[in-house]
Amino acid sequence: MMDTIEIIDMKLLNAEQLQQAAQILTVELPLGWATLDEAMDEINERLFEQDDNTFLAAVESGVVLGFVGILPQYDGNVFELHPLAVRRDRQGQGIGARLVCAIEAAAKARGGLTLWLGADDEATPGETSLAGADLYSGLPRHLAEFAAGKHQSAFYLKMGFSIMGVMPDANGLGKPDIFFAKPLR
Numbered sequence: 003m004m005d006t007i008e009i010i011d012m013k014l015l016n017a018e019q020l021q022q023a024a025q026i027l028t029v030e031l032p033l034g035w036a037t038l039d040e041a042m043d044e045i046n047e048r049l050f051e052q053d054d055n056t057f058l059a060a061v062e063s064g065v066v067l068g069f070v071g072i073l074p075q076y077d078g079n080v081f082e083l084h085p086l087a088v089r090r091d092r093q094g095q096g097i098g099a100r101l102v103c104a105i106e107a108a109a110k111a112r113g114g115l116t117l118w119l120g121a122d123d124e125a126t127p128g129e130t131s132l133a134g135a136d137l138y139s140g141l142p143r144h145l146a147e148f149a150a151g152k153h154q155s156a157f158y159l160k161m162g163f164s165i166m167g168v169m170p171d172a173n174g175l176g177k178p179d180i181f182f183a184k185p186l187r
Contacts, residue, residue, distance in 0.1 A: 124173035129153035
């Protein structure tokens, strides 16, 4: 029922809805936010203590289904998409795509030229074809033969992002951080 979903500024959410957003972080991105307190600290810091960030939530009948944020960089020419999280039971229904499109529009309205993100491949044994590969040798070949597997990078590629780089071993041996970007022109 996508027509009943609203995309709204997260600063308009009430305390219960912010808790729902924090719960989504702990369930969907537990390596980044293992506890509800850590997730609430992240939301409060990014949303209320840093005025230049923008966060949007997908809400249906008062329930938060997911959210996305952008953090300005390079004097506002570039925005980092961080984070994007959608409740597991609502994934695959276009909510993430709507959130990304809305946050792209927000970044563009603020004068952004590029939207970027890092997508960690930190699962064991790895989810993409870059996991476990020697990225110091033959990186162009590895990128040309990239396969997303079950990793979120498949979603970002579908949303028009391109791989711009890789940080080998960012999350441990054979666990890279994959950098994606897209133009906002």
